[in-house]
Amino acid sequence: MSALTRLTTTETKLFFREPIVFFFAVAFAPILLVILGLIPSMREPDSALGGLRPIDVYLPIVVAMGISLFALSGLSQLFASYREKGVLRRLRTTPVKPILMIGAQLLMATTLSIITMVTILTIGKFAFHVHLPTQIPAYLITYLLVACAMFAIGLLVAALSPTAKSASAIGSLVFFPLMFFAGLWLPRAAMNDALRTVSDLTPLGAGVQALQDATNGHWPSALHLAVLLAWTIMAGGLAARYFRWE
Template identity: 70%
Template sequence: MPAVPAASAVPALFRLTVTETKLFFREPVIVFFALAFPPILLVVLGLVPSMRQPDPALGGGTAIALYVPIVIALGLAMFALNGLSQLFATYREKGVLRRMRTTPVRPRIMLGAQVLMATVLSVVTMVVSLLIGRFAFDVPLPRQAGAYVLGYLLVALSLFAIGLLVASVAPSGKAAGAIGTLTFFPLMFFAGLWVPRAGMNSVLRTISDFTPLGAGVQALQDATSGHWPQPLHLAVLLGWTILAGRLAARYFRWE
């Protein structure tokens, strides 16, 4: 079939994004963990009294303020690795992608629609989490808004690219879920979910700097504190986005 002309690629991307968004909301379990779970987790953590008490070890800040970027990163990881990848691989398993192969839709447009949908929806979750932190637990909003937006978008794009790479090579939805879960836990460890980056030794912190979530959480924390993210962390996020995105497009299979 002929490819979609460049002039009509944008409208095709928009229409496909709208369609994919409608299909996404037909999966209540994925919707819950991708969109609702992070704000709920933030509320649960914030209700723990010790999380709201100023800590001299944190420069007088609170633990809940430290965990806001981590929870936001967790939401992105769950969306990308346990939601987007599994949903996309299931399309292939059920023959949806095989039928789409008979249309002029390019793989890049299909992958782009998934990334655009996931990015827009995850931004909503991020904003809700920031507002919960600000008005429920007195967590300051990011002081460098532009840097925060840049860091967030790079984290999102890098994780969604990884999620689509998993979906592109996984033979089934269950396989994609298993691969995504195996990838999720080490990434969250280096993001500081169990051991904050400040408490890691030099070796673990260096490894964390070169993971998408380790670099991403630090970039968000820097922006929250009023600083621009370190060039290393931005370069790491951009590198993961390009590498995983190119591999996802290369190994994309309709069936």
């Protein structure tokens, strides 16, 4: 096994030993989908949503939430905790370079978030008869771009947070506004023009719309893909600039 594979395996085992982090990063989004789907009104067509059922609209929002929770509740806190405990500092004295730790964490986060996404889609399809994406390549590309953007933001939070507690606080402050513009409390279809314009420029607002477009069989707007790419470059660059190993 390569060093990256061994380190990824070890980090995954350690991740599963943190029940609270695991719950919010992996299990919370599928559970939320089940709760929403059990509400009768969520399964009835709504004219305000163009005849779609609310559960149809909320599925990509929950998928985006799953990525966001992993980035802002898992990835950022783990890195901040490792810095606080001196793990990253000690790694610099071993053949395992700290940069390898970032690769292992990102590989673990990507793998587990994809499993969460597949779980959400499976629950939506078989429990609540939500249509699966018909433009699969577009859906996968969009999903990876959303993951890249949110993981970059998560690393930026980790870079700016001296402790795990501060990473949790900052992550929460970032999470709730992003989820608002993703449509969690007010679906994008119900937003006025000003709110929807702002939503289009946020990583989750652009990501949710792009995922919805791919689900409906269309390629996402170039604007939404460009927004996701821009957030990845901007947040990733700032994270690299301000990241501290100790």
